Amino acid sequence: QVQLVESGGGVVQPGRSLRLSCVASGFTFSNHVMHWVRQAPGKGLEWVAVMSYDGSNRYYADSVKGRFTISRDNARNTLYLQMNSLRPEDTALYYCARDPAVFVVVVAAMGAFDLWGQGTMVTVSS
Amino acid sequence: DIQLTQSPSFLSASIGDRVIITCRASQGISSYLAWYQQKPGKVPKLLIYATSTLQSGVPSRFSGSGSGTEFTLTISSLQPEDLATYYCQLLNPITFGQGTRLEIK
Numbered sequence: 684q685v686q687l688v689e690s691g692g693g694v695v696q697p698g699r700s701l702r703l704s705c706v707a708s709g710f711t712f713s714n715h716v717m718h719w720v721r722q723a724p725g726k727g728l729e730w731v732a733v734m735s736y737d738g739s740n741r742y743y744a745d746s747v748k749g750r751f752t753i754s755r756d757n758a759r760n761t762l763y764l765q766m767n768s769l770r771p772e773d774t775a776l777y778y779c780a781r782d783p784a785v786f787v788v789v790v791a792a793m794g795a796f797d798l799w800g801q802g803t804m805v806t807v808s809s
Numbered sequence: 810d811i812q813l814t815q816s817p818s819f820l821s822a823s824i825g826d827r828v829i830i831t832c833r834a835s836q837g838i839s840s841y842l843a844w845y846q847q848k849p850g851k852v853p854k855l856l857i858y859a860t861s862t863l864q865s866g867v868p869s870r871f872s873g874s875g876s877g878t879e880f881t882l883t884i885s886s887l888q889p890e891d892l893a894t895y896y897c898q899l900l901n902p903i904t905f906g907q908g909t910r911l912e913i914k
Binding site: 718727728729730733778783791792793794795796797799800801802 | 840841843845847852853854855858864896898900901902903904905906907908
């Protein structure tokens with residue numbers, strides 16, 4: 684079954700850290716560009732970060748640059764998002780999303796999303 | 810930064826209606842556009858990529874077109890299951906429109 688399953692969300696105080704994981708199955712994860720996209724409660728979609736298929740390049744939204752780090756372990760079919768210095772405005776449902784592009788080294792904040800996980804909720808509150 | 814503005818933000822239409830959602834860019838764009846459908850409580854779904862190419866499995870009543878600063882998503886004959894919020898997305902740089910909530914009358 685082709686799917687993405689996120690985990691690692693929760694309630695955290697401002698300034699603290701959290702690490703999200705996304706496990707892929709049913710397709711060749713190591714071939715695809717991968718993204719994180721978030722959606723605040725009742726709001727629209729906001730792209731967060733992208734990583735090349737081989738982990739060589741990564742780009743971030745300005746709102747998370749310097750605080751979040753995207754990474755991947757192709758041997759484990761897993762995408763990660765390390766979130767540091769969390770703020771209340773980071774509260775959102777975080778989706779892992781597959782890009783249809785394969786064997787692409789991204790050179791900018793670019794891409795589309797053809798497969799989405801169910802999301803993991805992150806709440807930043809004191 | 811390029812901004813994408815969708816209109817209308819809210820739309821109420823009847824079964825069988827032709828529905829058009831517009832996505833306007835703040836400046837001319839050379840990159841492709843994608844469209845997503847998000848049903849209430851569900852995950853977004855890719856409908857159209859490369860501005861006008863229908864994603865596999867998406868009903869043919871959905872179509873996309875446009876260039877420059879104006880792009881459209883058209884539903885040729887609205888069905889009950891089309892109740893959803895629709896988002897346009899610029900591929901480079903990644904930018905989303907604010908969404909259009911479609912209600913069935």
